[in-house]
Amino acid sequence: MHRDPLATILPHGGLPIGNAGIHDTVLQTIGWTPLVRLHRVTEGLSAQVLVKLESANPGNSVKDRVAWAMIATAEHEGWLRPGGTIIEATAGNTGVGLAMVAAVKGYRCIFVLPDKMSHEKISLLKAYGAEVVITPTNVPPDAPESYNGVADRLAREIPGAWRPNQFTNLSNPEIHYRSTGPEIWKQTDGRITAFVAGVGTGGTISGVARYLKEQNPDVRIVGADPEGSVLSGGTPKSWKVEGIGEDFVPKTFNSQLVDEWIRVGDAESFHTARALARQEGMLLGGSTGTNVAAALRYARRLGPEHVVVALGCDTGRNYLSKFFDDKWMADNQLLFVERAPQAIADLIRARGKRELVTISPDATAEQAIQLMESKDISQLPVLAEGKPVGSVQEITLARVLHDAGDPSKVSVGEIMARPLPTLDAAVHLDEAYRLLLAGNTGVLATDDGKVVDIVTRIDLVQYWDRLRKEHGK
Incomplete structure (x- = not known):
């Protein structure tokens, strides 16, 4: 048996094999996502701002990488066996990634989601054959009825069940250290000066930051956080951007790697995501709006020698009934009037x-x-x-x-x-x-x-x- 479970899914020196030639399964198309320069939304900025389009993964999000890595590790360790059941508390995209891998490998999937998830995400999970359980959002994170609490109970009750637990599973940051970070470094020819990403589990920013700082300690890591998340030290309150921000600090998140935080409100996040679609042709989710809004703010202070990379977390097709809908924006009082930048x-x-x-x-x-x-x-x-x-x-x-x-x-x-x-x-x-x-x-x-x-x-x-x-x- 191979000693390194991730090496079995990451050939060619630990990097995904990309999209050339014929692949044995759809899983081999995970990774080597495009890095695309922004133009119209960066007007007036000297620094380059690029977006790492994780929506180009087969499951349309950055979580495809994590799902494949966690399942590969579980199989290697004997935690997940043929005929087993995967149970996870997920903000949606991890579930899609897990459901996609499970569809290829023949596992049953049950996913527990908070009730603020979009209908599109729920339908997408079911399309892959997954079962979905909905739980209330406004409960303490350690409550039995929270989405983590319900997932724990199901994992105990169902024989042969395995819970990836993306908030504690170290395969999560490791796969980004082994793939996402090296991709960004190579795609920018080592010229990246700042990486901007939000924190859900913290796996992406921790893994990427660790790799980039090993290559160049001067690379700045900027955490983009919703207003209301405790990660950047704010007063806890609810927010509508999905998949990032937390009311606790995940074990998969290494906060010491983050050099600074930029907090972004829901309205600015959603309007930035809408601008990316209308001005750059990139249909991406609200968390990407948060990341890009933070990247644009950060880039205002930089000169032309700087290269800022923002994470494009997932596709915007999951949010057509939410922030891409004018009525939904108005109903949720998220109309955004951009103020002139004040330095x-x-x-x-x-x-x-x-x-x-x-x-x-x-x-x-x-x-x-x-x-x-x-x-x-x-x-x-x-x-x-x-x-x-x-x-x-x-x-x-x-x-x-x-x-x-x-x-x-x-x-x-x-x-x-x-x-x-x-x-x-x-x-x-x-x-x-x-x-x-x-x-x-x-x-x-x-x-x-x-x-x-x-x-x-x-x-x-x-x-x-x-x-x-x-x-x-």
Whole structure:
């Protein structure tokens, strides 16, 4: 028996064999999906933005890769035997992939879906011969009636059942490390500078990120997250984009590989997906809209030497009755009026430049007190050789004095808190807003890597209030 189950489905040095010649089964057409440059939706951007069209897989989504890998591993390990039953809690596309593989190999499939799934997805699963069980969405993730809870119960009750459990199955990120990542690297000739993807199980972004960072540690990994998902640190609430965002952190997701998060609302996601169809000829799903919207925002700060790749997760044919339908969009109050992009630099320009007061970690707390008093400020970024290494707040200095300490004998380095977050001045102002909303007291603005200014909450209030009054005239 072969020691590596994935190698049996990934010939030619661990890469899918692509779409040349005659294939023994449809499964051999999984992978080597096209990488396509965007043109019209990127108007005005210097960086290249590309979409990895996973909708070109035979099951029309990125989950074909995962389904084949998980089943191959289960067969190899003896967890799934002839005549067995596959049971999975799925957001739809994993079910399609599993059902497709099961149809080729002769397994029974039962899939448990949350009730927000589109009718097209449910019908598609049934078309492959799968059985579908629907569960309520608005229940805790660990509740027995949640889609994971119901899938666990069925797996215990049905003889010969095997549950892939895509949220814990390490074949999930591994197949992306072995296929999707190498494909992107080769297709861009190693020129990729950023990869943008949402997180459902986290398998795609974790596997791809691991491979790309092994090739070039400077490749940036950007997580595109729906507003309401906890993965990017937001306040939990419901959202309508399917397949990405979670109210828990999956075991298949390595968050340490994500360099930054960009949060995108439902309306922007859906309208971006509609724009891809109407302006680029790409009929893709709402999660791709999230990824591309985040990629476009990220690309605003980049020059022509940058290559940004966004994941095109699945086909848009599964959503024709949802966000591609004007009435559905109106009924769900998802009409989207695009605002003119507002960068951090726009706020600084409107406010006017001011002296950036900083302090060294070698300075004393007494010097920090004197600076705050003389400049009438409430916080000090701590810089060492021009790089942020910490910050000092009023309350920290108050604590030194309250505890009867001698501020002249306490160094800033001893009492400083973590550094304030930094963002390039060309970044969308919404990203600074989200950092301030998360509890940061300021955001350092950089230009060509150098700290040039600080943006605080009152800066946002004054800037947006001024715009409101100007637009109200």
